[in-house]
Amino acid sequence: DQQVKQNSPSLSVQEGRISILNCDYTNSMFDYFLWYKKYPAEGPTFLISISSIKDKNEDGRFTVFLNKSAKHLSLHIVPSQPGDSAVYFCAASRSAASKLTFGTGTRLQVTL
C-alpha cells in the first residue's frame, strides 16, 4: 500500500539554508495533508497541514505547498536550524477524524 510516498529517505542541509521535503500521493480521495516531525524515541508531533482546497499554507519558518494536479506536496523550512534535524512524515486523510495514511519519512539533517 503505497498511497503516500516520500522518495527521499534522507536529506542534508546547511544551517540557514532552505530544506525542501517532498511527498507524492496516489489516492485522489485524500482531502487533507499533514506533516509530522519525529525525534527518536518520541511520537510524531504535528507540524503543519493543508486542505486540498488550498495550494499553500504558511506557519513561521514552515510552508507547505500542494499541487493537486500532480498529486504532490512539499514542506519548505527556511531558514533551517539544527533543531530541525528529525524524521519528517507526510500524512494524508480522507475526512476529518479518519485514519491518517503516512509516508515512509525523510530524515533531515541540518548541519552547522
Add this chain to the structure above:
Amino acid sequence: EPEVTQTPSHQVTQMGQEVILRCVPISNHLYFYWYRQILGQKVEFLVSFYNNEISEKSEIFDDQFSVERPDGSNFTLKIRSTKLEDSAMYFCASTIPLSYEQYFGPGTRLTVT
C-alpha cells in the same frame, strides 16, 4: 500543554502472551487511535475508536487485537497472543470532532521474544 501519555514505555513479552498497552488521550478529545511502526517502516494505522465503538480498522487489526475505553480517561490496546511480528512501536493518538490533526503519544516499544 495537554499531551497524550502512554504506559509502559517499553514492554518485553514472550510469544503467545497477552499484553495490554495503555494510553491516556487528551481530556477533551473524543476520537482515539492506535498506530504502530515496525522498525524501519512507516507508521501504520491499526484502529480508530469513537463513542465507545470501533469506527475503522485496518487489515492488521485482526481477532488477536482489541481496544477498550474502560473508564473516562484510559484507552487500551490488547494483543491476546503475541507473535514475533508484533514487535513494534505502538502509538496512541487522539483528536476532537471535525479535526484532521491527530496528537500522538510518545509510544510503547513492544518487544516479543
